[in-house]
Amino acid sequence: MPRMRIKSIFVAVLASSCTVLFAQDQPIRIHAAAVFDGTGKVVRNATIVVRGSKIDAVETNGSAPPTYDLGRTAIIPGMIDVHAHLGWHFGKDGRFSDRPGNPAEEILYSAENAYVTLMAGFTTIQSPGQANDVELRDAIARGVLPGPRVLTSIRQLNERSGSPDEIREKVRQLKKDGADVVKIFASASIRDGGKQTMTDEQLQAACGEAKAQGLRTMVHAHSPESIKASVNAGCLQIEHGVFADDEVLKLMADKGVYFDPNIGVVLQNYLRNKAKFLGVGNYNEAGFAYMEKGLAINAAMIKKAVATPNLKLVLGTDAVAGAHGHNADEIVERVKQGNQKPMDAIVSATSVSAKSLNLDKTIGTIAPGFEADLVGVDGDPATDIAAVTRVVFVMKAGRVYKHVAPAGARGSND
Numbered sequence: 409m410p411r412m413r414i415k416s417i418f419v420a421v422l423a424s425s426c427t428v429l430f431a432q433d434q435p436i437r438i439h440a441a442a443v444f445d446g447t448g449k450v451v452r453n454a455t456i457v458v459r460g461s462k463i464d465a466v467e468t469n470g471s472a473p474p475t476y477d478l479g480r481t482a483i484i485p486g487m488i489d490v491h492a493h494l495g496w497h498f499g500k501d502g503r504f505s506d507r508p509g510n511p512a513e514e515i516l517y518s519a520e521n522a523y524v525t526l527m528a529g530f531t532t533i534q535s536p537g538q539a540n541d542v543e544l545r546d547a548i549a550r551g552v553l554p555g556p557r558v559l560t561s562i563r564q565l566n567e568r569s570g571s572p573d574e575i576r577e578k579v580r581q582l583k584k585d586g587a588d589v590v591k592i593f594a595s596a597s598i599r600d601g602g603k604q605t606m607t608d609e610q611l612q613a614a615c616g617e618a619k620a621q622g623l624r625t626m627v628h629a630h631s632p633e634s635i636k637a638s639v640n641a642g643c644l645q646i647e648h649g650v651f652a653d654d655e656v657l658k659l660m661a662d663k664g665v666y667f668d669p670n671i672g673v674v675l676q677n678y679l680r681n682k683a684k685f686l687g688v689g690n691y692n693e694a695g696f697a698y699m700e701k702g703l704a705i706n707a708a709m710i711k712k713a714v715a716t717p718n719l720k721l722v723l724g725t726d727a728v729a730g731a732h733g734h735n736a737d738e739i740v741e742r743v744k745q746g747n748q749k750p751m752d753a754i755v756s757a758t759s760v761s762a763k764s765l766n767l768d769k770t771i772g773t774i775a776p777g778f779e780a781d782l783v784g785v786d787g788d789p790a791t792d793i794a795a796v797t798r799v800v801f802v803m804k805a806g807r808v809y810k811h812v813a814p815a816g817a818r819g820s821n822d
């Protein structure tokens with residue numbers, strides 16, 4: 409290679425690396441009508457300054473022109489769904505199948521679901537019980553695939569997972585395989601009545617060993633006795649809890665156990681898409697009858713849960729095929745059905761959920777030093793909670809993935 413050419417390549421490389429350095433050094437300024445910080449505070453007419461992947465400042469009197477002027481938009485922290493099944497999808501025939509397709513199809517459906525979830529303003533997802541979430545999680549983390557941060561349980565434990573010793577070994581293997589959380593089935597599904605399925609000893613082995621390995625636990629439990637057994641076994645988070653009564657709601661509050669009720673998305677989605685599920689596994693008429701009844705039971709349960717003092721409610725949807733991208737409906741239904749205050753519902757979906765993931769020092773709050781996960785919603789969610797379903801701007805870790813005009817914002821006279 410001639411000397412001149414080497415030199416010009418060197419100059420080009422130097423120039424491009426300088427551009428990267430320069431670009432990283434330049435802050436991005438996002439101005440909005442309101443900034444909800446995720447802990448309950450609102451700053452009106454504010455500018456968020458982002459450097460690299462992190463929030464540098466929240467200014468109210470900055471004079472520098474904004475990079476993005478989002479007008480009437482309110483900015484909230486990137487929303488978090490602590491229970492969504494990114495791998496669930498309808499197949500080519502439009503129907504759900506309990507048998508996976510070929511691996512290429514499966515991972516691409518997961519990538520599609522991850523994308524629509526991110527576009528809906530969810531920048532972090534916990535996805536229980538899907539082995540290929542590991543590759544999905546790692547691809548998104550490399551920054552090449554658009555999607556929320558993914559936390560995965562890889563597999564799940566249930567009453568067929570063996571003796572307490574075998575269960576402890578399985579937990580250790582999960583740790584080795586890179587699981588972020590251990591998913592445990594303490595009860596049957598609501599389609600089968602929700603009774604406790606794992607023994608107390610199995611639950612103690614699962615949650616005790618997870619704790620010893622530094623892994624969090626999330627437990628599928630519907631009936632009061634299965635919730636009680638899980639809490640007493642030292643498990644950290646209860647999922648669903650359709651039949652949770654006052655006693656176990658108080659027990660969870662007293663023990664500081666996170667509760668993840670799913671009242672606004674999953675059953676509604678099943679019923680809306682009944683024809684696509686019916687005939688597969690326990691998706692039979694009796695199962696759908698249970699789910700139909702579950703709507704009213706959930707509505708009564710969430711009112712009691714919201715009213716339980718000190719109960720740590722996180723935001724999870726249990727989103728399955730058909731529900732991805734509708735995650736924020738859960739927040740709206742919390743307010744509608746559960747009488748939760750809109751601000752409390754937002755805090756639940758951001759800083760409280762971040763804390764449940766042990767990520768409260770990095771995500772879920774808009775403050776200097778946190779990851780720049782910022783979501784612009786059209787309207788003021790403190791007075792109109794449905795604004796969280798109208799997402800017009802999405803930034804994750806300092807990168808903009810979505811920026812559209814609010815519906816109805818046509819021209820300068822609007």
Ligand SMILES: [Zn+2]
Nearest residue numbers: 491493536726
């Ligand atoms: Zn689930």
